[in-house]
Amino acid sequence: MKKTKLNEVTQVSFLPWLFPINCYIIEEENDLTVIDIGVNQFVKEIKAMSEHCQKPVKNLIITHAHSDHVMGYPRFKETFPECRTYMSEREARFISEDFKFDESEVGFQLKGDYSKASSLHVEDFLQEGDQIGSFSVIETPGHSVGSISLWNPQTQLMIAGDAFQTKGRLAVSGDLVKTFPFPAIATASKEVALQSAKKILSFNPRILAVGHGEMLIDPIDRMKEAISRCECERKDK
Template structure:
């Protein structure tokens, strides 16, 4: 397990050199927000950070419903029973095992792995909702209800699997041979590209993704990834 701090953002990485899966802790003035909970091992690290900072964990926010972002939720809920857990209104259906597509959505088959365990959810959110300093940004494509979280003050973008940095930066759906899994689990690469362009317009100064390292001043690399996705 590896913990990397960038100002008030803590990145916790499981298996950083083999199959990196990230969880994030966002430090607010009086509380902590956790983003994604892919493996049980994250829970003990979050407990350490909470004790060190002497701040409670008020919410767990999930970027999307895939197993590598939610499988640690049962243990997290056991250890933090008062912490509210939220996911987008759309991906709540996936969490509940409903994979039917809406009439307004592309009818591509939903892909990727989903947890067979019960994933406790307390609330849902939608595009443009504000959770403390974090704004919910709809980023569909990887799943129909994927979201990112953006802090307008620091311009930190926590993008889930809208982008990957493992194997080279890429928009969700663009195959990277040394780490192909986000691409293989993407529902609709064209929708993902549209979301990537929207995220680019936010002009983030820090990009945090579901798999691999943080990127500072990421605009040039994001644009490179978008051009590659356009060519695809």
């Protein structure tokens, strides 16, 4: 387990050198917000931080419901029963409707492992512009049909779920990185993921935090390169 702290955000990474799965703990003024809960081991770290700063865990936000982002949920909920769980309305509906796509979602395919999604008990459903603590919700579909990112305009922190990865190299979801291909393999629509990557770039984040890999400071040039690489690969096919 590896912990990295940047201002108010702590990244906790499980198996960081092999198959990094990240959880983010955000220290707000009066409480803590957790983003993604991929493994049980995160719960111990969250509890320790809550006790250390003497703040309750108020919110859990799920960027998308692939198993590597929700496997630790049952233990988390046992430990923090009062914490409210949030996920996008589209992702929740996708699960409840047996993984069916809307007619407008042309080109999407069922990718990634949703086998642990049934354990989720979501109290609140999110859409573009909703506010949770210091974060605004940004709809960034592509990796999954209902993927979201979280934007803090004060600190210019973007937590992008799997819309980007930094393990192996910075890459747009769906752009295959041979040394860590799993996010690309699990991407539902590469074309929509590319558009969401451009949307994230338009916010000009100072810090980019992702589901797999290290956080990046001043990532704009690298994000542009990743998007350009992805666009060139699309044109060559």
